[in-house]
Amino acid sequence: MQKILLYEQVSEIEPFVSKRACTLLHRPQLESFIGIDKFNLVVFNWYDLHSRMKKSPQVAICFDSDDIFFLCENEEALAMVKKIIAEQTQEQPLSNEELLYHFFMRLLRNDVNYLNDYEMLITEIEDRMVAGLQKDYLTKIISYRKDLLRLKRYYEQLGFVFEELTANENSLLSANGVQLCNILSRRTDRLFASAVNLRDYIAQVLDAYQSQLDYHQxxxxxxxxxxxxxxxxxxxxxxxxxxxxxxxxxxxxxxxxxxxxxxxxxxxxxxxxxxxxxxx
Structure with a gap:
């Protein structure tokens, strides 16, 4: 069974999971990954690259060998998950492992291009700063640093989740499922490294801007x-x-x-x- 619900509808999946899993799902604070018996719980804060939301909504994925459930914190996250699942399953039904893999691949699909565009934005800010064509450098630089910090934390939590899934300590995933999670883990590591490099780059631009101010003073x-x-x-x-x-x-x-x-x-x-x- 594959189902997408809001957090307040968690009672609807209780008949399909163990009592211990139900207890975990009713906790006010959920850990990023919990693996017990033949049940895995994955929790992450979804970061929409094209949204300016101050708070990233939480998404929890509960699955065992038979069922997979997506629990969303708000309506926006619910709509996002439903859209992705519909896209991935419209041609043919997927197993839980395949659905999990394609769901996260869809989340990370355009992130490389987004980070490349972000690097171009920072380079443009640097060029305009050197040429003295723009005055609101500090506001933009601080805004970019905050965005990149959120993005770094997003990839960091996903990296932790994929590492735990790859470890497969409860032997819930098949060998193919572990391999798929390993692909996700490596992809997230590369995105995380890119986000860290961009934060270092924006820090260097900020230092250059401060040096320019000191020079003028x-x-x-x-x-x-x-x-x-x-x-x-x-x-x-x-x-x-x-x-x-x-x-x-x-x-x-x-x-x-x-x-x-x-x-x-x-x-x-x-x-x-x-x-x-x-x-x-």
């Missing part, structure tokens, strides 16, 4: 420092001749032009020195 501070240094001697002159003393040079007819000339000379000399040292 340093240039700005250098400009302020140069301007301050140029006008510091003039500030000294203002302070000196602003004192309330009777200075002899103030009575000369040439004192004012001389002060102007000295000030201009100081500014010009400092500008020449800074340009030679490439500080300007």
């Amino acid at each position: 340093n240039n700005l501070m250098k400009i302020f420092t140069v301007v301050t240094t140029i006008f510091l001697p003039l500030t000294l002159l203002v302070g000196w001749y602003g004192m309330n003393f009777d200075m002899p040079e103030l009575h000369s007819a040439y004192s004012y032009p001389i002060v102007i000339a000295v000030s201009a000379f100081i500014v010009a000399a400092l500008i020449i020195v800074f340009k030679k040292k490439k500080w300007m």
Whole structure:
């Protein structure tokens, strides 16, 4: 028997599973994989690559040698599972092992292309950042990091499930079923490695963005420092001749032009020195 239900309909499958399995299914928190006697329970949080859902709905798959049941946390996950099962069984009926294999293969079908497109997006962000054509880099980078973290966790949990199925400790799966789970495990490992590499890549882009910000800030501070240094001697002159003393040079007819000339000379000399040292 193959059946797709919501979590609240779990009582409908109780006649077909053992009492111990029923007890497990009524737990508020289910482990990713439980294998007892001739019964396996697989639990994972479904991550829709094309959805912006903040919470990934949970899907549980209970199966033994005769029956397989899909339990979904919400209506969206239920519709997704029904669609996939209908696609896989429309040509011919599948055994439980084959259905399990084709279900997960369908879930992971376009993930490689999705990750490749994601890499192109990150590369485009990096190019535009270097060229200075875009300003909201930080928002996009943080958004990409969150998405890739969810994706990494998604592949991580699936990898754990497939490893446990491949181990086949309760001997529920046939040799062919173990081989199919091994294929799924290797595929998930590659996807997990790609997601980790993309997270490393986005971290490098973030570091490059931070370095670019630091570079611009340093240039700005250098400009302020140069301007301050140029006008510091003039500030000294203002302070000196602003004192309330009777200075002899103030009575000369040439004192004012001389002060102007000295000030201009100081500014010009400092500008020449800074340009030679490439500080300007």
